[in-house]
Amino acid sequence: MDNGTNGSAPSNGDAGTETLDALVIGAGVAGLYQLHLLRSQGLKVRAYDSASNVGGTWYWNRYPGSKFDSEGYIYQYLFSEDLYKDWSWSQRFPGQEEIERWMNYVADRLDLRKDIQFSTKIESAHYNEDTGRWTVRTDRGETIDTQFLVTCCGMLSAPMDDLFPGQDSFKGQIFHTAKWPHEPVDLAGKRVGVIGIGATGIQVIQTIASEVGSLKVFVRTPQYVLPMKNPKYSPQDVEAYKARFKEFQEILPNTFTGFEYDFECAWADLTPEERRARLEDIYENGSLKLWLASFAEIFFVEEISEEVSEFVREKMRARLKDERLCDMLIPTDYWFGTHRVPLESNYLEAYLRPNVEAVSVKDNPIEAVTPEGIQTADGTVHELDIIVMATGFDAGTGALTRIDIRGRGGRSLTEDWGRDIRTTMGLQVHGYPNMFTTAVPLAPSAALCNMTTCLQQQAEWISDCIQYMREQNRTVIEPTAETEENWVAHHDETAGATLIAKTTSWYLGSNVPGKPRRVLSYCGGVGTYRQKCKEVAQSGYEGFAMQ
Numbered sequence: 036m037d038n039g040t041n042g043s044a045p046s047n048g049d050a051g052t053e054t055l056d057a058l059v060i061g062a063g064v065a066g067l068y069q070l071h072l073l074r075s076q077g078l079k080v081r082a083y084d085s086a087s088n089v090g091g092t093w094y095w096n097r098y099p100g101s102k103f104d105s106e107g108y109i110y111q112y113l114f115s116e117d118l119y120k121d122w123s124w125s126q127r128f129p130g131q132e133e134i135e136r137w138m139n140y141v142a143d144r145l146d147l148r149k150d151i152q153f154s155t156k157i158e159s160a161h162y163n164e165d166t167g168r169w170t171v172r173t174d175r176g177e178t179i180d181t182q183f184l185v186t187c188c189g190m191l192s193a194p195m196d197d198l199f200p201g202q203d204s205f206k207g208q209i210f211h212t213a214k215w216p217h218e219p220v221d222l223a224g225k226r227v228g229v230i231g232i233g234a235t236g237i238q239v240i241q242t243i244a245s246e247v248g249s250l251k252v253f254v255r256t257p258q259y260v261l262p263m264k265n266p267k268y269s270p271q272d273v274e275a276y277k278a279r280f281k282e283f284q285e286i287l288p289n290t291f292t293g294f295e296y297d298f299e300c301a302w303a304d305l306t307p308e309e310r311r312a313r314l315e316d317i318y319e320n321g322s323l324k325l326w327l328a329s330f331a332e333i334f335f336v337e338e339i340s341e342e343v344s345e346f347v348r349e350k351m352r353a354r355l356k357d358e359r360l361c362d363m364l365i366p367t368d369y370w371f372g373t374h375r376v377p378l379e380s381n382y383l384e385a386y387l388r389p390n391v392e393a394v395s396v397k398d399n400p401i402e403a404v405t406p407e408g409i410q411t412a413d414g415t416v417h418e419l420d421i422i423v424m425a426t427g428f429d430a431g432t433g434a435l436t437r438i439d440i441r442g443r444g445g446r447s448l449t450e451d452w453g454r455d456i457r458t459t460m461g462l463q464v465h466g467y468p469n470m471f472t473t474a475v476p477l478a479p480s481a482a483l484c485n486m487t488t489c490l491q492q493q494a495e496w497i498s499d500c501i502q503y504m505r506e507q508n509r510t511v512i513e514p515t516a517e518t519e520e521n522w523v524a525h526h527d528e529t530a531g532a533t534l535i536a537k538t539t540s541w542y543l544g545s546n547v548p549g550k551p552r553r554v555l556s557y558c559g560g561v562g563t564y565r566q567k568c569k570e571v572a573q574s575g576y577e578g579f580a581m582q
């Protein structure tokens with residue numbers, strides 16, 4: 036899978052400084068498209084990635100059971116019908132290996148590799164006010180001088196992998212899911228512990244439960260889950276979804292979440308029986324539709340959210356049966372859909388297996404990793420051979436705050452975002468001229484959307500903006516403080532009206548100690564956000580100072 040292809044190294048000698056028009060950080064979904072767009076515009080552009088190949092999220096997250104929760108046929112680039120139609124998914128929600136192959140297919144089809152430097156980490160990026168350009172340094176000792184810095188680092192690429200004292204002392208193997216090795220990990224017969232039951236932990240647990248000797252799942256916060264229906268595709272199925280290409284091009288960018296479905300009716304317009312029937316019907320769809328397109332009111336109205344939450348709890352109870360498991364695994368103190376809802380396949384049933392044990396660490400937290408296993412606060416040591424940390428990410432900001440990024444006057448993004456997470460539409464940050472961002476906070480691409488829909492829109496906005504600047508003979512762009520303030524206020528107002536703002540989760544950054552709280556994703560909807568971005572472009576980038 037990993038063909039180890041390395042793009043060409045900087046062209047002008049080992050000690051020299053290469054000069055680019057644009058440097059893209061990341062060769063995942065956003066980075067590949069951004070590179071393609073900017074290169075097509077005639078810019079001298081290069082993408083850098085610390086991985087040895089393309090894929091981003093789908094390169095790193097190769098843990099057992101890793102797969103889409105978005106349908107493969109909508110997790111797609113929509114700018115080229117040929118690119119879309121020449122790839123065929125084998126099933127509705129494909130797995131990581133197939134997704135990684137698809138990303139390689141995209142890179143090859145667009146001939147992107149020659150402009151990507153792999154196995155290279157960007158360590159710092161400093162803005163030079165005199166030249167209006169960025170000086171970027173890599174872990175290979177290279178220096179690159181670039182006019183534009185475009186970050187395509189993904190919203191979930193900074194793993195929370197250093198959480199417990201003693202991790203290094205563990206005698207067995209310990210892996211964070213986002214750093215899963217390329218070599219197969221032999222789980223057969225082993226005593227395995229999984230920490231975390233987010234979307235990732237759930238996929239791991241349901242996949243390995245039957246393979247391992249014993250499995251201990253360390254459960255802190257219960258999680259609403261929805262069963263996935265994941266049929267294999269026949270050639271006819273593939274033809275049928277491909278025939279909808281134009282429809283997807285139309286629909287996806289304009290729905291609330293960038294998925295193919297949208298809210299259709301208001302809660303108040305239906306009788307209780309009709310509501311129930313609608314919930315049952317959507318539940319049977321086996322997708323994220325119950326969350327993202329059942330009733331918009333679940334995000335705003337506590338009573339309605341509670342009713343839909345109870346519907347999901349009922350479904351979970353019927354499968355779990357066991358009272359202790361129900362208490363541990365079914366949420367009661369937050370509402371369905373106020374943070375990421377995972378899809379699953381026989382995940383709950385895994386807990387009914389004799390070799391699987393759910394260990395509550397809610398009131399008895401994990402205190403340390405010892406040479407033998409995981410130790411909880413009461414002193415118990417759970418002896419293990421393998422520990423899987425499905426412990427999530429420093430979402431939206433972590434990828435950038437782990438790079439030394441300095442803007443005007445030497446200001447540090449790590450320090451700025453350490454105080455207050457602010458962006459202008461998730462596309463630029465005041466104080467950091469000529470830096471464009473994707474998948475960062477205050478845009479839908481920070482959480483609540485089908486990522487490809489949102490990332491394509493952002494990449495297109497960025498390349499259009501750069502094109503405009505070149506046509507206007509402008510060289511530097513930066514949102515004004517006022518524009519950013521207005522966007523932050525609008526974002527906060529929109530987010531504050533939702534129940535998302537009342538739920539502790541990574542959607543608010545509450546999984547990272549010390550991280551300033553703010554709902555990361557723009558909650559006004561993908562279509563609305565797109566429209567607002569379009570208006571900015573049509574106005575000649577009003578609110579963005581250009582020189």
Ligand code: NA7
Pocket residue numbers: 191198230231232233234235236253254255256375396401425426427428541546
């Ligand atoms: P998540 O959704 O952030 O889940 C992380 C899980 O790890 C969650 O259950 C956490 O419990 C648990 N966790 C984290 N730290 C601890 C400690 N110290 N003790 C016990 N349990 C802990 O990450 P995922 O990778 O599953 O999903 C992230 C996104 O990737 C997902 O939304 C998809 O979009 C893809 P907690 O809830 O904090 O109590």
